[in-house]
Amino acid sequence: MKKITFSVLAIILVAIILIVSCEFKEATNVENERARNRLQVNAAVFRMGYDEKVQTFALRWPGSIVHEGLAKTTEDDENLLLLDYQDCYQEMAIDTNGYFHYEKSHNEGNAEISMPEDMWEDVKDDVPYNPDIDKAAEQYRFSNGIMEAVATNGDIVYSIPYDPEEYRINLDSLSAVTDTMSGDNDGGTGNKFLTSLRADNVNFKMVGDASVVIESDMPDDPVCGRMKQLYDIEQGLPVRTAFYRKDGRFDSVYLSAYENIDGVPVETQTICYDFGEVNGKWEATTVTYIIKENVWVEKNLPKK
Numbered sequence: 539m540k541k542i543t544f545s546v547l548a549i550i551l552v553a554i555i556l557i558v559s560c561e562f563k564e565a566t567n568v569e570n571e572r573a574r575n576r577l578q579v580n581a582a583v584f585r586m587g588y589d590e591k592v593q594t595f596a597l598r599w600p601g602s603i604v605h606e607g608l609a610k611t612t613e614d615d616e617n618l619l620l621l622d623y624q625d626c627y628q629e630m631a632i633d634t635n636g637y638f639h640y641e642k643s644h645n646e647g648n649a650e651i652s653m654p655e656d657m658w659e660d661v662k663d664d665v666p667y668n669p670d671i672d673k674a675a676e677q678y679r680f681s682n683g684i685m686e687a688v689a690t691n692g693d694i695v696y697s698i699p700y701d702p703e704e705y706r707i708n709l710d711s712l713s714a715v716t717d718t719m720s721g722d723n724d725g726g727t728g729n730k731f732l733t734s735l736r737a738d739n740v741n742f743k744m745v746g747d748a749s750v751v752i753e754s755d756m757p758d759d760p761v762c763g764r765m766k767q768l769y770d771i772e773q774g775l776p777v778r779t780a781f782y783r784k785d786g787r788f789d790s791v792y793l794s795a796y797e798n799i800d801g802v803p804v805e806t807q808t809i810c811y812d813f814g815e816v817n818g819k820w821e822a823t824t825v826t827y828i829i830k831e832n833v834w835v836e837k838n839l840p841k842k
Contacts, residue, residue, distance in 0.1 A: 584712070585631045585836040586630055587627065590624075590625075591625045591827075592623070592828050640679070675689060731774035734774075750769050765782070775796060787820050806829070
């Protein structure tokens with residue numbers, strides 16, 4: 539997949555994108571209130587946290603397994619093989635100087651156990667012993683330019699320094715983005731979105747009255763040559779993103795669903811299809827579902 543990756547550095551980059559895209563909402567349950575503010579940031583102008591479940595399935599089981607009757611049938615009669623699973627709590631904060639802080643911890647398992655907890659309990663005694671499980675990363679922390687991975691037993695798996703300036707965010711720009719996407723500007727979000735596209739000299743094509751298509755080349759990508767996005771004008775956010783390989787075939791397609799909560803568009807679900815060759819045909823091979831729950835936000839951003 540082009541956007542979804544489980545590398546630690548990519549997780550940080552995705553987290554920053556989530557902030558700028560305003561993918562947040564208020565949560566009110568008591569358990570989530572207790573989970574807030576795990577990050578030790580003394581003064582923050584922006585905080586956000588959420589539970590995120592990521593599940594990747596193969597759309598085709600190996601024939602021998604299907605023939606043995608072990609295929610799991612879903613409600614819509616699709617045979618899906620679970621390839622990867624993560625259920626994590628993620629929290630991020632931006633301090634008064636614009637520096638980015640981040641923490642991710644597994645709600646179930648760790649980096650070596652990529653399946654639901656109840657499923658793992660059923661099979662753990664039957665799988666070969668893996669000494670890496672107890673030493674696998676269960677938590678990731680990024681603050682003051684240091685990325686740390688912490689194992690289930692508390693040991694530091696690794697500690698990597700980064701330039702904190704690369705993860706510094708312009709507070710005025712972030713404030714302007716959140717105001718625009720929450721409709722806090724005259725003229726409406728849709729008009730502001732189109733105005734910003736024209737101001738940035740972005741080429742786009744209107745699709746009816748409510749959507750625009752934006753295409754861009756990807757000359758530096760080793761696999762893909764083009765990206766095509768369908769934006770909802772009123773939300774100013776992409777509802778469909780397609781990556782095309784250099785030969786014109788699909789590489790991956792993302793579908794995003796949003797809810798408008800208190801004037802803010804919130805991405806509640808993402809579905810990604812990855813493509814490959816199956817029996818000589820180019821078709822979708824895996825599907826990934828990303829669901830965010832218990833999302834909360836606290837902000838005290840400067841007004842422009």
